[in-house]
Amino acid sequence: MNLSAWTSYRLRLKRKRGHLRAWRKSRELSSVKDCTSQIKPNDILVFCTFRNEDIRLPYFFKYYRDLGVDHFIMVDNESVDGGGVIPPKISGVQK
Structure with missing residues (x-):
């Protein structure tokens, strides 16, 4: 070009x-919980920015867990629906 x-x-x-x-x-930006020390060299990561996705988050995590994702790095873009608080019922997700 x-x-x-x-x-x-x-x-x-x-x-x-x-x-x-x-x-x-x-x-x-501020870190709610830093679990990056648990990431191993061959782990599969998802980096996601979201806003007001409270209803969709459980399905999002299940879908990507089923695909083999090991860790999620989530950035909340000022959610007002509670989406910034990851529900403890979602397995494998640390708050």
């Missing part, structure tokens, strides 16, 4: 703005 100098510059600037925004927003 041969981009013009102007297009290349705009894309580079857009990427730098994205990195700056990610750095600024990273301060808003």
